[in-house]
Amino acid sequence: MRAAVGAFLVAVGCTIPCLAEEPGFRPPTAYPPGPLGEMVAKGEQIFTDTPGEAGLYARSALSCESCHLDRGRDSQSSPMWAAVPMYPQYLGRNRRVITLGQRIQDCFRYSMNGAAPDLGSNVLTALESYLFWLSRGAAIGAKTPSRGYPLLSDPELDPNPDRGRKVFVEKCALCHGHDGQGVKRAGRYVFPPLWGPLSYNWGAGMAKVENAGRFIKANMPFGLGGGLTDQDAWDVAAFIDSRPRPQDPRFTGDVAETMGKYHRDGDYYGRVVDGVLLGASP
Ligand code: HEC
Ligand code: HEC
Structure with missing residues (x-):
């Protein structure tokens, strides 16, 4: 890869x-x-x-x-x-x-x-x-500072998908495609899809805006990790995590009920963004 x-x-x-x-x-x-x-x-x-x-x-x-x-x-x-x-x-x-x-x-x-x-x-x-x-040689039970994705400071402004869309167009679309669906070469994705039917589903850790923001701040654009401002990382995470993606496997048959049970905060499941009810796709 x-x-x-x-x-x-x-x-x-x-x-x-x-x-x-x-x-x-x-x-x-x-x-x-x-x-x-x-x-x-x-x-x-x-x-x-x-x-x-x-x-x-x-x-x-x-x-x-x-x-x-x-x-x-x-x-x-x-x-x-x-x-x-x-x-x-x-x-x-x-x-x-x-x-x-x-x-x-x-x-x-x-x-x-x-x-x-x-x-x-x-x-x-x-x-x-x-x-x-x-992990050979790592101490069992000892938590290292590298565990998980690096922390990101709280955003000054609430994360905003519209501001995030601008960051996406300028800094991400080059590799992930203008439609966010990634790029395939010789039958293999060289740049993975960020939303839509072939991306992670609503139950994934990355569907939480904070997790995505932390990953993105530290690692994206690929090879230039750390280059975005914290606010841009939060906003672009809010943008990609407020697009449609596959249903949460814990779906109860009802979006509002599933939202209440598993998505009370931290993500966009069950909300309407750009006229689309998120969590309604199969
Ligand atoms: C230079 C190309 C490039 C650019 C620009 C880029 N990415 Fe990526 N991105 C990648 C690659 C490659 C991977 C997968 C890494 C691997 O497989 O080793 C990835 C993985 C990801 C992932 C995790 C996998 C997935 O599909 O969800 C997210 C989220 C992501 N990028 C978001 C972004 C965001 C947001 C931006 C803009 C700030 C961005 N990327 C800019 C190349 C790029
Ligand atoms: C879409 C991005 C994504 C993909 C693909 C992915 N992971 Fe993860 N993984 C995460 C996130 C985000 C977390 C942290 C989850 C959380 O906090 O809920 C995580 C956590 C983990 C952990 C626990 C880390 C810890 O410190 O406890 C393991 C182990 C793991 N992933 C293994 C895998 C394996 C194996 C695969 C492939 C079968 C995989 N992951 C695919 C995003 C991803």
């Missing part, structure tokens, strides 16, 4: 600075020997090309790497090596203690808008092996 993106960036006249890793922690580079190494390599392929390698479980055109950059190693985009040592843990959203495997299942349900592969299935075992290997 980075090679394809790099070639595109050179074509449009920019270069990619090195993607960030945690000072002091280096995920390994050489695969372990034998069958475990094969499983790790398989997991890495699934992580970087999820539709191609685990298409049965993913209806979106995204890969894990679309949001966890540099194969899940980049310290600015919720790195996998900072997550793994923290599981099992209690998660408020699930209202129970979940394992790493169950956390990955949720990514399939929401971010990949798909179906969760069974615990113990090849896909899940490969991903768990890959994530575990990336």
Whole structure:
């Protein structure tokens, strides 16, 4: 993926600075020997090309790497090596203690808008092996500053989709397309869709404006992370997260009821923006 993106960036006249890793922690580079190494390599392929390698479980055109950059190693985009040592843990959203495997299942349900592969299935075992290997040497149970996406200060003005549309046109459309539907080359998305039927669904973490703002501020435009003002990051996040996207799998059959149960704040589900009732698409 980075090679394809790099070639595109050179074509449009920019270069990619090195993607960030945690000072002091280096995920390994050489695969372990034998069958475990094969499983790790398989997991890495699934992580970087999820539709191609685990298409049965993913209806979106995204890969894990679309949001966890540099194969899940980049310290600015919720790195996998900072997550793994923290599981099992209690998660408020699930209202129970979940394992790493169950956390990955949720990514399939929401971010990949798909179906969760069974615990113990090849896909899940490969991903768990890959994530575990990336985390070798990290201290179990020790929270690092790189966990999750970097924090973003509160916006001075309420996040606004109309202001965000201007940021999108100027700084994002070049890669993600004017319609936000991404760009495909040789059958693979080099630039992933930001909304619409092939993007993440309403239950995904990225559908919350704050999460998207944090990811965008730190990482977008790709290769130029940190370049937007905080306000622009909030506004453009509000813009992309107020476009239609696939239904929340927890849909009760009624948009208002689903909104009341799962979307009381932090996102645009159930609201009318530009004349469209969000959450009404299948
Ligand atoms: C659309 C963007 C997106 C995609 C695609 C995506 N994730 Fe995530 N992921 C997130 C966000 C956002 C969070 C933080 C979620 C939250 O706070 O609810 C997250 C959290 C996680 C976590 C927990 C991190 C922690 O520190 O506890 C793991 C593990 C994870 N993702 C793995 C994956 C895997 C594996 C895939 C591919 C099957 C994937 N993700 C695909 C956006 C994404
Ligand atoms: C130079 C090209 C480029 C530009 C400009 C760019 N992006 Fe991206 N964006 C990417 C690539 C490439 C990825 C996926 C990274 C990967 O797979 O390694 C991505 C991923 C994303 C994602 C997570 C995946 C998804 O589809 O939801 C979001 C959200 C996003 N970009 C938003 C933005 C926003 C907002 C802007 C403008 C401020 C922007 N991008 C500008 C190339 C770009």
